[in-house]
Amino acid sequence: MAKINDNGTLREANCSEELMAMRDSLDVLGGKWKLMILRFLTNRTHQIINFKKMQREIDGISAKMLSKELKELETNLLISRTEQQTRPITVVYAITEYGKSVLPVTETLVQWGLSHREKIIESIK
Amino acid sequence: MAKINDNGTLREANCSEELMAMRDSLDVLGGKWKLMILRFLTNRTHQIINFKKMQREIDGISAKMLSKELKELETNLLISRTEQQTRPITVVYAITEYGKSVLPVTETLVQWGLSHREKIIESIK
DNA sequence: GTAACCGGTTACCCAAGAGAAACTACTATG
């Protein structure tokens, strides 16, 4: 992590830049639901996903929050919203190519969550 | 991501487990400051970090929030708090071995934040 | 003695987050 400069001093000037980059990420991806939604859509790229389906399958999310978060994700070009000209009208949500770039983030969170749960369970034994 | 079962159907039973794992992660690591603090301490493992230093160097954090978040991180064994028997008394905060396991998460967030910023800048041109 | 450092805590307050439930509008099914 820490790098040594030519003169032997420690280089940490980029630390604040790192923290700023992380702040940027958290501003766009932070909150209770956005990463959950992105992960869900990433897992279902081959399925047609509409509003009610997400509401049913993402545990605990309300219609209001889902609606709000979907709008914000669409604004940031992470997901797409497509109205199908069927009757009744249906809407398809999908992850965009750009949205797929978030996959490493959700992946590390899933992995950490799994190992964290293991740790908690072991600490109880 | 999606796997195919022996019978040809798509296997997605583990999706909800993934989302549950992510929910676990977000419960422990979510919020405005926790990942920022962990990243900061990860970057400074070779330095002695005390309260005021963090307050000065983590942009925008207040003493109240820093105090609160540090307690929660300590409870979850992600950081350690050590009082030095100096005069005046000083306190050293450091990341634990377990806290280091969060590094992949902060790393992907930093990387995504950097590329996101590039994308925004390019979209303005 | 007084200003400034450390390591916080406490009180106050506002805004945002977030849930519940009702409601709109349309369509298809029984």
Next chain:
DNA sequence: CATAGTAGTTTCTCTTGGGTAACCGGTTAC
């Protein structure tokens, strides 16, 4: 004609997050 499904929006409310500022006790340097 009633029920249920799609796709949300609106209203109402409560809680939480989070910022400001004052404050505590102690120590050291001027």
